[in-house]
Amino acid sequence: MGVVNVTPDSFFDGGRYSDPAQAAAHARRLIDEGADIVDVGGESTRPGSRPVALDEERRRVLPVVESLRDCGVPVSVDTQKPELMLEAVAAGATMINDISGLRAPGVLAAMAGTHAAVCFMHMRGEPQTMQEDPRYGDVVGEVRAFLAERIDAAERAGVVRERIAVDPGFGFGKAYEHNLALLRALGEFAALGVPVLVGLSRKSMLGRITGRDEGERIFASVAAALIAVQNGAHIVRVHDVAATRDALAVWNAVGKQGVPPRAP
Ligand code: HH2
Secondary structure: OEEEEOOOOOOOOOOOOOOHHHHHHHHHHHHHOOOOOEEEEOOOOOOOOOOOOHHHHHHHHHHHHHHOOOOOOOEEEEOOOHHHHHHHHHOOOOEEEEOOOOOOOOHHHHHHOOOOEEEEEOOOOOOOOOOOOOOOOOHHHHHHHHHHHHHHHHHHHOOOHHHEEEEOOOOOOOOHHHHHHHHHOHHHHHOOOOOEEEOOOOOHHHHHHHOOOHHHOHHHHHHHHHHHHHOOOOEEOEOOHHHHHHHHHHHHHHHOOOOOOOOO
């Protein structure tokens, strides 16, 4: 899954593609590099970020989704706003990726009326404050229980299991040790029986390990994506599609499973 941030302030690529035409061109580049899904977002959720008004998020996201109608891969929209979810689906999106786990009232029922896939991510707190000393007794058990509850709620609302993915939410209300514990235990999330999506690309835990800034975390990001897939992730959400794809192709060639090689 290639990341397309139509934002001025995302933690890694903020401001690079804030114009919808630039963002759509970037999405097409990621597809050329081998992305199987593109994830379009109009609101940064980095720690400390501020919410964006609905109209502004709409203005950023919808033109990009519309211009990707014929792009050949599923288009996902990364939003927490129920209105935009439905508008994005009407504009051609086939997946909704909500970092707050589609908890807004009525949103699951509304999604049940569409054919779109949904990704439930676990987040403790809100982006503005989520990294202020997050604590868990058993991070893996608590995150897993939350995601299991969201799967049940979605099924009760009429969203069939085949349309659901889950994500433990790396960096969203998690300290460094929590992120490592979740990465080690990804197999327990795969046991929920739906695809597991993982976003580690360029995140601060990789900065802590390597001592490098966001712009220099490509090698660490590729390593993290590879470990995630080896530990059970089905979808990796990345900024660097070509590099990740190559690493997964090597793993696939050795293990004869997972990601098919790219066409030359
Ligand atoms: N991470 C980010 C945004 N959306 N969605 C899912 N499902 N999982 C993630 O880990 C995830 C996500 C943060 O990354 P990015 O979009 O690059 O940054 P920003 O929020 O600053 O735009």
